[in-house]
Amino acid sequence: MPRRPTIKDIARRAGVSESAVSFALNGRPGVSAQTRDRIRTVAEELGWRANSAARALSGERAGAVGLVLARPAATLGVESFFLQLVAGIQEVLAARATALLFQVTGDPAEELAAYRRWWAERRVDGVLVVDPRTEDPRRALLGSLGLPAVFVGGTPEAAGPSCVWADDAEAMTRILDHLHGLGHRRIGHVAGLPGLAHTERRIRSLRAGAERYGLGPDAVRSVVTDYSDTAGAEATRLLLDGPRPPTALVYDNDVMAVAGLGVAAGRGIAVPERLSVVAWDDSPLCRVTHPRLTALVRDTPGFGRLAAQALLDLLAGGPPRALEGERPRLEPRESTAPPPRAY
Known part of the structure; x- marks a missing residue:
């Protein structure tokens, strides 16, 4: 394999000392502007890049930020939200020559272990x-390690002062207002992972909205899942098999909503004539199904860009900030309509 260029190679090619190369590449005084430019030109010609491990050991920055996802790996390939989020994050980091170290773990304990390892290795x-x-x-672990962090999706009350967040409660209120306005009085909610703060916020908002509208205690029901199409289909069957099946279903992602359409079609339940369907996140999947899915439209890549910039600002010495992302809007399409009169 070809040998990586070193500071010694740059010094030999540029006709300067190794210490001059070190000063020039690290932005330190001690060399003239002309010499600095010549050294950097030679370094670029040779394809030299700083050794991140050596920089970390010397106390310099690693030039990378981390992201751990403690979710079933099988769900990542079909869920558009995280792909769009990471795309937005990477857009900002790439512009600042900062790498993204991404890891998928099996459970929250492994996620904590990853943070400890990255901190110990200065990765x-x-x-x-x-x-x-x-x-x-x-939050407590990262604080004890002194590892700067921005929580993505958590409100300031739950995640602390360094976060970017979205108003899930208001978004669920918009969905409920739309369905209630159409005449729906029994609404099922196929939710995401239990224990996640945004899952709990959406469930609470749906219940609070039902109470506000004076609906009965059994008017709304939420079933938690792992966000997969299989779990979404199972939850759909569970809700439709109840003694008082809902006339509208709200899904916490697009993949589960499409799976729900398949369950309804298999049972001969026409959408939206007998069952209305709403997807939480809009995607091309929502727009190519038949009928097209009513969905929440939001700038997910923009949310990722906001999070990445907040972390870079924090690393540059800025204060912790709680930033709200762009509020989503509901896009009514052909999958929602008034319920049958018999209901």
């Missing part, structure tokens, strides 16, 4: 923390 300068939980040990 990252800070982390983006997704899926804030109702009882979240990560």
Whole structure:
């Protein structure tokens, strides 16, 4: 394999000392502007890059930030939300020549272990923390390690002062207002993972809205899942097989909503004539199904960009900030309509 260029190679090619190369590449005084430019040109020609491990050992930044996802790996390939979120994050990091160290773990304990390992090895300068939980040990751990962090999706009350968040409660209220306005009085909710703060916020908001409208205690029902199409289909069957099946279903992602359409079609339940369907996250999947799915439209890549910039600002010495992302809007399409009169 070709040998990686070293500072010695740059010094030989540029005709300067190794210490001059070190000063120039690390932005330190001690060389003239002309010499600095020549050294950097030679380094670029040779394809030299700083050794991140050596920089970390010397106390310099690692030039990378971390992101751990403690979710079933099988769900990542079909869920568009995280793909769009990471795309937005990477857009900002790439512009600042900062790498993204991404890891998928089997459970929350492995996620905590990853943070400890990254901190001990000085692999990252800070982390983006997704899926804030109702009882979240990560905030205390990261604080004890002194590892800068921005929580993505957690409200300031739950995640602390360094976060970017979205108003899930208001979004669920918009969905409920739309369905109630159409005449629906029994609404099922196929929710995401239990224990996640945004899952709990959505469930509470749905219940509070039902109470506000004077609906009975059995008017709304939420079933938690792992976000997969299989779990979404199972939850749909569970809700439709109840003694008083809902006339509308709200799904916490697009994949489960499409799976729900398949269950309804298999049972001969026409959408939206007999059952209305709403997807939490809009995606091309929602727009190519038949009927097209009513969905919440939001700028997910923009949410990722906001999170990445917040972490970079924190690493640059800025204060912790709680930033709210762009509020989603509901896009009514052909999958929602008034319920049958018999209901």
